Amino acid sequence: MSEVLGLKAKLGLDVFKHDSEPHIRIKAGMEKDPRLKKAVLVCPAGLYSLNDAGEVEFTIDGCLECGTCRVACGTEVLEWNYPTGGAGVQFRFG
Amino acid sequence: MEKFDVIVVGAGLAGLAAAYTLAQEGLEVLVLERGDYAGAKNVTGGRIYLNPIRDLFPDLWKKAPLERFIAHEEVALMAKGKSLTVRYSGEDLRQEPYQSYSILRAKFDRWLAKQAERKGAMLVTKSRVDDVIMENGQVVGVRAGGDELRADVVIACDGVLSLVAEKAGLRKPGKPYDFAVGFKEIIELDSAVIEDRFGLEGDEGAARLFMGEVTRGKFGGGFLYTNKESLSLGIVVGIKDLMDGQPEVQAPALLDDFKLRPEVASLIRGGQTVEYSAHVIPEGGLKSFSKLYGNGILVAGDAAGFSMNIGVTVRGMEYAMASGYYAAQAVLKARETGQYGANQLSVYELLLNDSFVMKDFQSFKDAPVALDNPRLFTVYPELATTIMSELYAVGAGPKNRIYPTIRKHITIRQLWDMLGDFRKVRKL
Numbered sequence: 123m124s125e126v127l128g129l130k131a132k133l134g135l136d137v138f139k140h141d142s143e144p145h146i147r148i149k150a151g152m153e154k155d156p157r158l159k160k161a162v163l164v165c166p167a168g169l170y171s172l173n174d175a176g177e178v179e180f181t182i183d184g185c186l187e188c189g190t191c192r193v194a195c196g197t198e199v200l201e202w203n204y205p206t207g208g209a210g211v212q213f214r215f216g
Numbered sequence: 217m218e219k220f221d222v223i224v225v226g227a228g229l230a231g232l233a234a235a236y237t238l239a240q241e242g243l244e245v246l247v248l249e250r251g252d253y254a255g256a257k258n259v260t261g262g263r264i265y266l267n268p269i270r271d272l273f274p275d276l277w278k279k280a281p282l283e284r285f286i287a288h289e290e291v292a293l294m295a296k297g298k299s300l301t302v303r304y305s306g307e308d309l310r311q312e313p314y315q316s317y318s319i320l321r322a323k324f325d326r327w328l329a330k331q332a333e334r335k336g337a338m339l340v341t342k343s344r345v346d347d348v349i350m351e352n353g354q355v356v357g358v359r360a361g362g363d364e365l366r367a368d369v370v371i372a373c374d375g376v377l378s379l380v381a382e383k384a385g386l387r388k389p390g391k392p393y394d395f396a397v398g399f400k401e402i403i404e405l406d407s408a409v410i411e412d413r414f415g416l417e418g419d420e421g422a423a424r425l426f427m428g429e430v431t432r433g434k435f436g437g438g439f440l441y442t443n444k445e446s447l448s449l450g451i452v453v454g455i456k457d458l459m460d461g462q463p464e465v466q467a468p469a470l471l472d473d474f475k476l477r478p479e480v481a482s483l484i485r486g487g488q489t490v491e492y493s494a495h496v497i498p499e500g501g502l503k504s505f506s507k508l509y510g511n512g513i514l515v516a517g518d519a520a521g522f523s524m525n526i527g528v529t530v531r532g533m534e535y536a537m538a539s540g541y542y543a544a545q546a547v548l549k550a551r552e553t554g555q556y557g558a559n560q561l562s563v564y565e566l567l568l569n570d571s572f573v574m575k576d577f578q579s580f581k582d583a584p585v586a587l588d589n590p591r592l593f594t595v596y597p598e599l600a601t602t603i604m605s606e607l608y609a610v611g612a613g614p615k616n617r618i619y620p621t622i623r624k625h626i627t628i629r630q631l632w633d634m635l636g637d638f639r640k641v642r643k644l
Contacts, residue, residue: 126472132401132492139252160459166399166467166494187257188494189377190397190467193390194455204250204379207361208342212256215402215446215491216321 129168133184141209144182146191147201153177157199161191186211220246220338222547223358223367225345225380227254228321229533230517231373232328233540236273239335241548246367247329247337248360250344255325257375259495261398262441262448263423264533265316268572272541281327283443284421285314288414291528292479293597294428294438299479300600310420318421318441318448319533320402345374348384348513354557355384355512368556371514371543373536376496378506378519386515387506392456394500394584396436396525399471400450403487407445413483414442425528428597430474432463433590438474439530440483447484449475452497452530454588497532498523502581508568509561514543524576526583526644527592535573542567582643591637599625 152158158178161170167184187210192202222238224231227249235245251257287309292301329339349357357366372380381387414422426438435454440447451470474480498521505521516539523532546564550556568574606621
Protein backbone atom coordinates (compact mmCIF):
# COMPACT_ATOMS: atom_id res chain seq x y z
CA MET A 123 0.00 0.00 0.00
CA SER A 124 1.13 3.50 -0.61
CA GLU A 125 -1.13 4.72 2.19
CA VAL A 126 0.36 5.75 5.47
CA LEU A 127 1.75 2.75 7.30
CA GLY A 128 2.56 2.65 10.97
CA LEU A 129 6.28 2.99 11.67
CA LYS A 130 6.48 -0.60 12.87
CA ALA A 131 4.94 -1.87 9.64
CA LYS A 132 7.23 0.35 7.63
CA LEU A 133 10.35 -0.86 9.43
CA GLY A 134 9.05 -4.39 9.02
CA LEU A 135 9.61 -4.02 5.29
CA ASP A 136 13.35 -3.66 5.79
CA VAL A 137 15.90 -6.44 6.06
CA PHE A 138 17.61 -6.45 9.46
CA LYS A 139 20.27 -8.87 10.63
CA HIS A 140 20.66 -9.52 14.31
CA ASP A 141 23.68 -8.16 16.16
CA SER A 142 25.19 -9.73 19.28
CA GLU A 143 24.69 -6.52 21.26
CA PRO A 144 23.05 -3.13 20.68
CA HIS A 145 25.34 -0.75 18.81
CA ILE A 146 23.80 2.32 20.46
CA ARG A 147 23.29 2.73 24.19
CA ILE A 148 22.15 5.56 26.41
CA LYS A 149 25.03 6.22 28.76
CA ALA A 150 24.28 5.40 32.39
CA GLY A 151 22.62 8.27 34.23
CA MET A 152 21.78 10.16 31.05
CA GLU A 153 18.17 8.95 30.71
CA LYS A 154 16.80 12.33 31.77
CA ASP A 155 19.40 14.49 30.05
CA PRO A 156 17.75 17.26 28.02
CA ARG A 157 20.10 16.52 25.10
CA LEU A 158 18.75 13.00 24.93
CA LYS A 159 15.14 14.20 24.72
CA LYS A 160 15.90 15.62 21.28
CA ALA A 161 16.27 12.08 20.00
CA VAL A 162 12.51 11.60 20.39
CA LEU A 163 11.94 14.27 17.75
CA VAL A 164 14.73 13.50 15.31
CA CYS A 165 14.86 9.70 15.01
CA PRO A 166 13.27 8.73 11.66
CA ALA A 167 12.58 5.26 13.01
CA GLY A 168 10.89 6.54 16.18
CA LEU A 169 13.07 4.40 18.41
CA TYR A 170 13.26 6.89 21.26
CA SER A 171 10.30 7.67 23.48
CA LEU A 172 9.65 9.51 26.70
CA ASN A 173 8.15 7.47 29.55
CA ASP A 174 5.97 8.65 32.43
CA ALA A 175 9.00 9.07 34.68
CA GLY A 176 10.43 11.61 32.24
CA GLU A 177 13.14 9.23 31.10
CA VAL A 178 13.99 8.52 27.50
CA GLU A 179 13.63 4.88 26.52
CA PHE A 180 15.30 3.40 23.51
CA THR A 181 15.07 0.23 21.49
CA ILE A 182 17.66 -0.74 18.90
CA ASP A 183 15.26 -2.85 16.81
CA GLY A 184 14.58 -1.06 13.56
CA CYS A 185 17.64 1.20 13.70
CA LEU A 186 18.38 2.52 10.21
CA GLU A 187 21.94 3.53 11.22
CA CYS A 188 21.30 7.01 9.86
CA GLY A 189 23.38 8.76 12.52
CA THR A 190 20.84 11.46 13.39
CA CYS A 191 20.77 10.73 17.12
CA ARG A 192 24.56 10.89 17.29
CA VAL A 193 24.54 14.30 15.65
CA ALA A 194 21.59 15.60 17.69
CA CYS A 195 22.43 14.25 21.16
CA GLY A 196 26.18 13.89 21.03
CA THR A 197 28.59 11.29 22.29
CA GLU A 198 28.47 12.41 25.91
CA VAL A 199 24.94 11.12 26.07
CA LEU A 200 25.05 8.21 23.67
CA GLU A 201 27.52 5.40 23.27
CA TRP A 202 27.35 5.15 19.53
CA ASN A 203 28.89 2.71 17.10
CA TYR A 204 27.86 0.97 13.92
CA PRO A 205 26.69 -2.65 14.22
CA THR A 206 29.35 -5.32 13.82
CA GLY A 207 30.18 -6.29 10.24
CA GLY A 208 27.31 -7.99 8.44
CA ALA A 209 24.75 -7.07 11.12
CA GLY A 210 22.06 -4.41 11.15
CA VAL A 211 19.97 -3.03 8.32
CA GLN A 212 20.74 -4.21 4.78
CA PHE A 213 19.12 -1.92 2.23
CA ARG A 214 17.88 -3.63 -0.91
CA PHE A 215 17.15 -0.38 -2.75
CA GLY A 216 18.86 2.44 -0.86
CA MET B 217 50.97 -9.57 8.50
CA GLU B 218 49.13 -8.55 5.39
CA LYS B 219 50.12 -5.25 3.88
CA PHE B 220 48.32 -3.48 1.05
CA ASP B 221 49.21 -0.42 -0.94
CA VAL B 222 45.93 1.20 0.02
CA ILE B 223 43.05 0.35 2.36
CA VAL B 224 39.75 2.00 1.52
CA VAL B 225 37.20 2.11 4.33
CA GLY B 226 33.68 1.97 2.96
CA ALA B 227 32.34 0.67 -0.34
CA GLY B 228 30.25 3.70 -1.19
CA LEU B 229 30.76 5.94 -4.18
CA ALA B 230 33.89 7.70 -2.89
CA GLY B 231 35.53 4.48 -1.77
CA LEU B 232 34.70 2.53 -4.88
CA ALA B 233 35.77 5.38 -7.16
CA ALA B 234 39.12 5.50 -5.33
CA ALA B 235 39.52 1.71 -5.45
CA TYR B 236 38.57 1.53 -9.12
CA THR B 237 41.10 4.24 -10.03
CA LEU B 238 43.93 2.78 -7.95
CA ALA B 239 43.37 -0.83 -9.03
CA GLN B 240 43.38 0.33 -12.63
CA GLU B 241 46.90 1.63 -12.03
CA GLY B 242 47.94 -1.74 -10.66
CA LEU B 243 47.96 -0.96 -6.94
CA GLU B 244 46.91 -3.53 -4.36
CA VAL B 245 43.73 -2.11 -2.90
CA LEU B 246 41.60 -3.54 -0.12
CA VAL B 247 38.08 -2.18 0.32
CA LEU B 248 36.43 -2.88 3.67
CA GLU B 249 32.64 -2.68 3.80
CA ARG B 250 30.56 -3.30 6.91
CA GLY B 251 27.38 -4.22 5.00
CA ASP B 252 26.55 -7.58 3.45
CA TYR B 253 27.35 -6.06 0.07
CA ALA B 254 28.41 -2.71 -1.32
CA GLY B 255 25.45 -0.36 -1.02
CA ALA B 256 23.78 -2.28 1.80
CA LYS B 257 24.20 0.70 4.15
CA ASN B 258 23.94 3.49 1.64
CA VAL B 259 21.03 5.79 0.99
CA THR B 260 20.42 8.55 -1.52
CA GLY B 261 17.45 10.79 -2.15
CA GLY B 262 18.03 9.77 -5.44
CA ARG B 263 19.69 11.55 -8.24
CA ILE B 264 23.24 11.73 -9.59
CA TYR B 265 24.58 14.40 -11.98
CA LEU B 266 26.98 12.76 -14.40
CA ASN B 267 28.45 15.59 -16.47
CA PRO B 268 31.12 16.70 -13.97
CA ILE B 269 32.45 13.15 -13.53
CA ARG B 270 31.90 11.60 -16.95
CA ASP B 271 35.51 12.07 -18.05
CA LEU B 272 37.00 10.84 -14.78
CA PHE B 273 35.60 7.36 -15.46
CA PRO B 274 35.19 7.24 -19.24
CA ASP B 275 34.53 3.50 -19.47
CA LEU B 276 32.03 3.33 -16.69
CA TRP B 277 28.79 4.91 -17.77
CA LYS B 278 27.66 2.92 -20.77
CA LYS B 279 26.50 -0.06 -18.75
CA ALA B 280 25.88 1.63 -15.44
CA PRO B 281 22.62 0.48 -13.82
CA LEU B 282 21.03 3.90 -13.47
CA GLU B 283 17.28 4.34 -13.32
CA ARG B 284 15.77 7.13 -15.45
CA PHE B 285 17.36 10.24 -16.94
CA ILE B 286 15.66 13.32 -15.51
CA ALA B 287 13.79 15.12 -18.27
CA HIS B 288 11.30 17.06 -16.14
CA GLU B 289 12.08 19.26 -13.17
CA GLU B 290 9.46 20.53 -10.78
CA VAL B 291 9.49 22.59 -7.66
CA ALA B 292 6.40 23.15 -5.57
CA LEU B 293 5.84 25.79 -2.94
CA MET B 294 3.65 24.10 -0.36
CA ALA B 295 1.38 25.98 2.01
CA LYS B 296 -1.44 24.63 4.13
CA GLY B 297 -4.10 23.36 1.76
CA LYS B 298 -2.58 24.89 -1.34
CA SER B 299 0.54 24.77 -3.48
CA LEU B 300 2.14 26.46 -6.44
CA THR B 301 4.20 24.33 -8.80
CA VAL B 302 6.74 25.34 -11.41
CA ARG B 303 7.59 22.71 -13.99
CA TYR B 304 10.54 22.90 -16.30
CA SER B 305 10.78 20.64 -19.33
CA GLY B 306 13.43 21.42 -21.90
CA GLU B 307 15.01 19.84 -24.93
CA ASP B 308 18.35 20.30 -23.19
CA LEU B 309 17.24 17.78 -20.58
CA ARG B 310 16.22 15.29 -23.24
CA GLN B 311 19.47 15.37 -25.19
CA GLU B 312 22.38 13.00 -24.68
CA PRO B 313 24.53 13.01 -22.73
CA TYR B 314 21.76 13.31 -20.16
CA GLN B 315 22.81 15.42 -17.22
CA SER B 316 21.22 13.59 -14.33
CA TYR B 317 19.70 10.22 -13.49
CA SER B 318 17.63 8.79 -10.70
CA ILE B 319 19.55 6.06 -8.92
CA LEU B 320 19.14 3.30 -6.32
CA ARG B 321 22.30 2.81 -4.36
CA ALA B 322 22.04 -0.86 -3.37
CA LYS B 323 21.90 -1.67 -7.06
CA PHE B 324 24.41 0.86 -8.34
CA ASP B 325 27.04 0.44 -5.63
CA ARG B 326 27.01 -3.31 -5.96
CA TRP B 327 27.62 -2.97 -9.67
CA LEU B 328 30.36 -0.37 -9.15
CA ALA B 329 32.06 -2.68 -6.64
CA LYS B 330 32.11 -5.37 -9.31
CA GLN B 331 33.78 -2.98 -11.74
CA ALA B 332 36.43 -2.14 -9.14
CA GLU B 333 36.98 -5.84 -8.45
CA ARG B 334 37.34 -6.45 -12.16
CA LYS B 335 40.17 -3.90 -12.16
CA GLY B 336 41.82 -5.91 -9.39
CA ALA B 337 40.57 -4.33 -6.16
CA MET B 338 39.81 -6.68 -3.29
CA LEU B 339 36.46 -6.20 -1.57
CA VAL B 340 35.80 -7.63 1.87
CA THR B 341 32.22 -7.21 3.06
CA LYS B 342 30.73 -7.70 6.56
CA SER B 343 33.83 -6.07 7.95
CA ARG B 344 33.55 -3.10 10.29
CA VAL B 345 36.64 -1.00 10.83
CA ASP B 346 37.00 -0.39 14.56
CA ASP B 347 40.08 1.78 14.70
CA VAL B 348 43.08 3.11 12.85
CA ILE B 349 46.57 1.88 13.67
CA MET B 350 48.87 4.80 14.44
CA GLU B 351 52.65 4.58 14.55
CA ASN B 352 54.78 7.67 15.18
CA GLY B 353 51.88 9.93 14.38
CA GLN B 354 51.14 8.22 11.08
CA VAL B 355 48.16 6.08 10.14
CA VAL B 356 49.61 2.76 9.00
CA GLY B 357 46.50 0.62 8.83
CA VAL B 358 43.20 -0.31 10.45
CA ARG B 359 41.77 -2.76 12.97
CA ALA B 360 38.74 -4.63 11.71
CA GLY B 361 37.03 -7.48 13.52
CA GLY B 362 40.18 -8.34 15.48
CA ASP B 363 42.45 -8.25 12.42
CA GLU B 364 45.25 -5.76 11.93
CA LEU B 365 45.49 -4.71 8.32
CA ARG B 366 48.28 -2.48 7.10
CA ALA B 367 48.73 -0.18 4.12
CA ASP B 368 50.78 2.77 2.92
CA VAL B 369 47.62 4.88 2.92
CA VAL B 370 44.14 4.58 4.38
CA ILE B 371 41.35 6.39 2.56
CA ALA B 372 38.41 7.09 4.88
CA CYS B 373 35.23 6.86 2.83
CA ASP B 374 33.08 5.70 5.71
CA GLY B 375 30.30 8.18 5.23
CA VAL B 376 28.86 11.26 6.84
CA LEU B 377 29.81 10.44 10.45
CA SER B 378 33.28 9.17 9.48
CA LEU B 379 34.27 7.52 12.72
CA VAL B 380 37.56 6.66 11.00
CA ALA B 381 38.44 10.32 10.40
CA GLU B 382 37.43 11.00 14.01
CA LYS B 383 39.71 8.24 15.31
CA ALA B 384 42.54 9.60 13.18
CA GLY B 385 42.01 13.02 14.78
CA LEU B 386 40.93 14.72 11.55
CA ARG B 387 37.46 15.70 12.73
CA LYS B 388 35.20 16.00 15.72
CA PRO B 389 31.61 14.76 15.97
CA GLY B 390 29.43 17.03 13.83
CA LYS B 391 27.13 19.79 15.06
CA PRO B 392 23.38 19.61 14.36
CA TYR B 393 23.42 22.90 12.45
CA ASP B 394 25.67 21.39 9.77
CA PHE B 395 23.55 18.33 9.05
CA ALA B 396 20.14 17.34 7.79
CA VAL B 397 18.41 14.00 7.96
CA GLY B 398 16.76 12.44 4.93
CA PHE B 399 14.26 9.61 5.13
CA LYS B 400 12.36 8.03 2.31
CA GLU B 401 10.17 5.24 1.09
CA ILE B 402 10.66 3.23 -2.03
CA ILE B 403 7.20 2.82 -3.52
CA GLU B 404 6.83 0.24 -6.25
CA LEU B 405 4.64 1.00 -9.25
CA ASP B 406 4.46 -0.44 -12.77
CA SER B 407 6.71 1.38 -15.17
CA ALA B 408 3.72 2.03 -17.46
CA VAL B 409 1.83 3.65 -14.58
CA ILE B 410 4.84 5.81 -13.71
CA GLU B 411 5.20 6.93 -17.32
CA ASP B 412 1.49 7.76 -17.63
CA ARG B 413 1.26 9.52 -14.32
CA PHE B 414 4.31 11.71 -14.81
CA GLY B 415 3.98 12.21 -18.58
CA LEU B 416 7.22 10.39 -19.40
CA GLU B 417 8.40 8.85 -22.65
CA GLY B 418 10.44 5.65 -22.33
CA ASP B 419 13.41 6.11 -20.01
CA GLU B 420 12.56 9.69 -19.15
CA GLY B 421 12.23 10.49 -15.49
CA ALA B 422 10.91 13.29 -13.32
CA ALA B 423 12.30 15.04 -10.27
CA ARG B 424 10.08 17.00 -7.92
CA LEU B 425 11.05 19.10 -4.93
CA PHE B 426 8.55 20.46 -2.43
CA MET B 427 9.27 23.24 0.04
CA GLY B 428 7.35 24.90 2.81
CA GLU B 429 4.61 23.25 4.82
CA VAL B 430 6.01 19.75 4.14
CA THR B 431 8.72 20.47 6.72
CA ARG B 432 6.44 22.74 8.81
CA GLY B 433 8.57 25.63 7.67
CA LYS B 434 11.82 24.05 8.84
CA PHE B 435 14.91 24.01 6.67
CA GLY B 436 14.55 21.25 4.08
CA GLY B 437 11.87 19.90 1.80
CA GLY B 438 10.18 16.93 0.24
CA PHE B 439 11.45 15.09 -2.81
CA LEU B 440 10.17 12.64 -5.36
CA TYR B 441 12.22 10.88 -8.03
CA THR B 442 10.92 8.38 -10.54
CA ASN B 443 12.94 5.18 -10.84
CA LYS B 444 12.31 2.50 -13.46
CA GLU B 445 9.70 0.67 -11.44
CA SER B 446 9.43 2.65 -8.25
CA LEU B 447 9.31 6.11 -6.76
CA SER B 448 11.74 7.50 -4.20
CA LEU B 449 9.62 9.69 -1.95
CA GLY B 450 11.05 11.38 1.08
CA ILE B 451 11.79 14.33 3.30
CA VAL B 452 15.00 16.13 4.13
CA VAL B 453 14.98 18.34 7.21
CA GLY B 454 17.65 20.23 9.13
CA ILE B 455 18.53 18.45 12.38
CA LYS B 456 18.90 21.71 14.31
CA ASP B 457 15.45 22.88 13.21
CA LEU B 458 13.91 19.54 14.17
CA MET B 459 15.53 19.76 17.60
CA ASP B 460 14.33 23.31 18.20
CA GLY B 461 10.67 22.37 17.78
CA GLN B 462 8.60 25.46 16.82
CA PRO B 463 6.48 23.67 15.86
CA GLU B 464 7.46 20.47 17.56
CA VAL B 465 7.11 17.48 15.26
CA GLN B 466 8.54 13.98 15.18
CA ALA B 467 10.44 13.36 11.98
CA PRO B 468 8.45 10.32 10.75
CA ALA B 469 5.19 12.31 10.90
CA LEU B 470 6.52 14.69 8.27
CA LEU B 471 6.72 11.90 5.71
CA ASP B 472 3.33 10.49 6.66
CA ASP B 473 1.70 13.90 6.23
CA PHE B 474 3.59 14.47 3.00
CA LYS B 475 2.09 11.27 1.58
CA LEU B 476 -1.38 12.48 2.51
CA ARG B 477 -1.04 15.75 0.62
CA PRO B 478 -3.36 15.55 -2.44
CA GLU B 479 -0.47 16.72 -4.64
CA VAL B 480 1.43 13.58 -3.61
CA ALA B 481 -1.30 11.07 -2.80
CA SER B 482 -2.48 11.01 -6.41
CA LEU B 483 1.05 10.22 -7.59
CA ILE B 484 1.67 7.27 -5.29
CA ARG B 485 -1.85 5.79 -5.40
CA GLY B 486 -1.83 2.01 -5.77
CA GLY B 487 1.90 1.85 -5.13
CA GLN B 488 3.45 -0.56 -2.66
CA THR B 489 6.02 0.65 -0.17
CA VAL B 490 8.85 -1.88 -0.15
CA GLU B 491 11.57 -0.15 1.86
CA TYR B 492 12.04 2.63 4.39
CA SER B 493 15.49 4.15 4.79
CA ALA B 494 17.16 7.15 6.37
CA HIS B 495 20.51 8.87 6.46
CA VAL B 496 22.25 11.97 7.74
CA ILE B 497 23.36 14.43 5.04
CA PRO B 498 26.20 16.95 5.33
CA GLU B 499 24.77 20.43 4.70
CA GLY B 500 27.38 22.69 6.23
CA GLY B 501 29.45 23.28 3.10
CA LEU B 502 33.00 24.53 3.02
CA LYS B 503 33.13 25.69 6.62
CA SER B 504 32.25 22.30 8.04
CA PHE B 505 34.67 20.13 6.07
CA SER B 506 36.88 17.75 8.01
CA LYS B 507 40.62 17.91 7.52
CA LEU B 508 41.07 16.28 4.15
CA TYR B 509 44.36 14.55 4.82
CA GLY B 510 46.80 13.60 7.52
CA ASN B 511 49.87 11.40 7.82
CA GLY B 512 48.96 8.22 5.96
CA ILE B 513 45.28 9.09 5.56
CA LEU B 514 42.90 10.82 3.15
CA VAL B 515 39.19 11.57 3.60
CA ALA B 516 36.69 11.56 0.71
CA GLY B 517 32.97 11.74 0.00
CA ASP B 518 30.41 12.42 2.72
CA ALA B 519 33.15 11.63 5.24
CA ALA B 520 34.83 14.88 4.22
CA GLY B 521 31.52 16.76 4.07
CA PHE B 522 31.23 16.91 0.29
CA SER B 523 27.56 17.49 -0.25
CA MET B 524 25.84 20.64 -1.41
CA ASN B 525 22.36 22.04 -1.20
CA ILE B 526 21.71 25.22 -3.13
CA GLY B 527 17.95 24.88 -3.11
CA VAL B 528 17.31 24.10 -6.75
CA THR B 529 19.89 21.32 -6.86
CA VAL B 530 20.98 19.01 -4.08
CA ARG B 531 24.17 17.15 -4.87
CA GLY B 532 26.57 14.77 -3.23
CA MET B 533 27.24 11.63 -5.21
CA GLU B 534 29.28 13.22 -7.98
CA TYR B 535 31.39 15.00 -5.36
CA ALA B 536 31.90 11.65 -3.67
CA MET B 537 33.05 9.94 -6.84
CA ALA B 538 35.27 12.84 -7.88
CA SER B 539 36.88 13.12 -4.45
CA GLY B 540 37.53 9.36 -4.48
CA TYR B 541 39.16 9.77 -7.85
CA TYR B 542 41.36 12.66 -6.69
CA ALA B 543 42.27 10.83 -3.49
CA ALA B 544 43.51 8.02 -5.73
CA GLN B 545 45.47 10.49 -7.84
CA ALA B 546 47.04 11.92 -4.67
CA VAL B 547 48.12 8.44 -3.61
CA LEU B 548 49.69 7.86 -7.02
CA LYS B 549 51.57 11.16 -6.74
CA ALA B 550 52.79 10.40 -3.22
CA ARG B 551 53.89 6.97 -4.42
CA GLU B 552 56.44 8.64 -6.70
CA THR B 553 58.19 9.91 -3.56
CA GLY B 554 57.73 6.65 -1.67
CA GLN B 555 56.40 8.58 1.31
CA TYR B 556 52.84 9.08 2.53
CA GLY B 557 53.04 11.80 5.14
CA ALA B 558 50.65 14.75 5.24
CA ASN B 559 53.19 16.68 3.18
CA GLN B 560 53.08 14.23 0.31
CA LEU B 561 49.32 13.68 0.56
CA SER B 562 48.52 17.40 0.66
CA VAL B 563 48.49 17.26 -3.13
CA TYR B 564 44.95 15.89 -2.66
CA GLU B 565 43.72 19.31 -1.63
CA LEU B 566 45.48 20.95 -4.58
CA LEU B 567 43.86 18.50 -6.98
CA LEU B 568 40.45 19.17 -5.43
CA ASN B 569 41.04 22.93 -5.57
CA ASP B 570 41.67 22.67 -9.29
CA SER B 571 38.56 20.59 -9.87
CA PHE B 572 34.84 21.36 -9.96
CA VAL B 573 34.59 20.02 -6.42
CA MET B 574 36.26 22.86 -4.53
CA LYS B 575 35.34 25.42 -7.16
CA ASP B 576 31.69 24.61 -6.50
CA PHE B 577 32.11 24.71 -2.75
CA GLN B 578 33.90 28.05 -3.03
CA SER B 579 31.22 29.51 -5.32
CA PHE B 580 28.45 28.38 -3.01
CA LYS B 581 30.18 28.84 0.31
CA ASP B 582 27.40 31.14 1.53
CA ALA B 583 24.61 28.80 0.47
CA PRO B 584 24.10 27.30 3.95
CA VAL B 585 23.62 30.82 5.37
CA ALA B 586 21.44 32.00 2.48
CA LEU B 587 19.16 28.99 2.83
CA ASP B 588 19.08 29.20 6.62
CA ASN B 589 16.18 31.60 6.32
CA PRO B 590 12.86 30.42 7.76
CA ARG B 591 11.01 32.87 5.51
CA LEU B 592 11.93 30.75 2.49
CA PHE B 593 10.01 27.85 4.00
CA THR B 594 7.14 29.80 5.60
CA VAL B 595 6.44 33.29 4.27
CA TYR B 596 7.07 32.74 0.57
CA PRO B 597 5.08 29.52 0.04
CA GLU B 598 2.20 31.10 1.97
CA LEU B 599 2.42 34.39 0.12
CA ALA B 600 2.73 32.92 -3.37
CA THR B 601 -0.15 30.49 -2.92
CA THR B 602 -2.39 33.07 -1.27
CA ILE B 603 -1.92 35.46 -4.17
CA MET B 604 -2.63 32.65 -6.64
CA SER B 605 -5.71 31.65 -4.70
CA GLU B 606 -7.12 35.17 -4.86
CA LEU B 607 -6.20 35.67 -8.51
CA TYR B 608 -8.09 32.52 -9.46
CA ALA B 609 -11.02 33.17 -7.15
CA VAL B 610 -14.37 34.14 -8.56
CA GLY B 611 -16.77 34.74 -5.73
CA ALA B 612 -20.46 35.55 -5.66
CA GLY B 613 -19.93 39.28 -5.86
CA PRO B 614 -17.81 41.44 -8.15
CA LYS B 615 -14.17 40.45 -8.57
CA ASN B 616 -11.40 42.65 -7.21
CA ARG B 617 -8.89 44.15 -9.60
CA ILE B 618 -5.73 42.12 -10.02
CA TYR B 619 -3.10 44.68 -9.11
CA PRO B 620 -4.66 45.78 -5.79
CA THR B 621 -5.12 42.11 -4.92
CA ILE B 622 -1.40 41.50 -5.27
CA ARG B 623 -0.47 44.81 -3.67
CA LYS B 624 -2.58 43.99 -0.62
CA HIS B 625 -0.24 41.09 0.16
CA ILE B 626 3.00 42.76 -0.76
CA THR B 627 3.23 45.71 1.58
CA ILE B 628 6.13 48.13 1.94
CA ARG B 629 7.23 46.14 4.97
CA GLN B 630 7.09 42.94 2.90
CA LEU B 631 9.12 44.52 0.11
CA TRP B 632 11.70 45.63 2.61
CA ASP B 633 12.02 42.11 4.03
CA MET B 634 12.17 40.68 0.52
CA LEU B 635 15.03 42.98 -0.31
CA GLY B 636 16.86 41.62 2.73
CA ASP B 637 16.20 38.06 1.59
CA PHE B 638 17.27 38.96 -1.92
CA ARG B 639 20.58 40.31 -0.60
CA LYS B 640 21.24 36.93 1.01
CA VAL B 641 20.13 34.89 -1.99
CA ARG B 642 22.27 37.06 -4.25
CA LYS B 643 25.29 35.28 -2.79
CA LEU B 644 24.21 32.02 -4.41
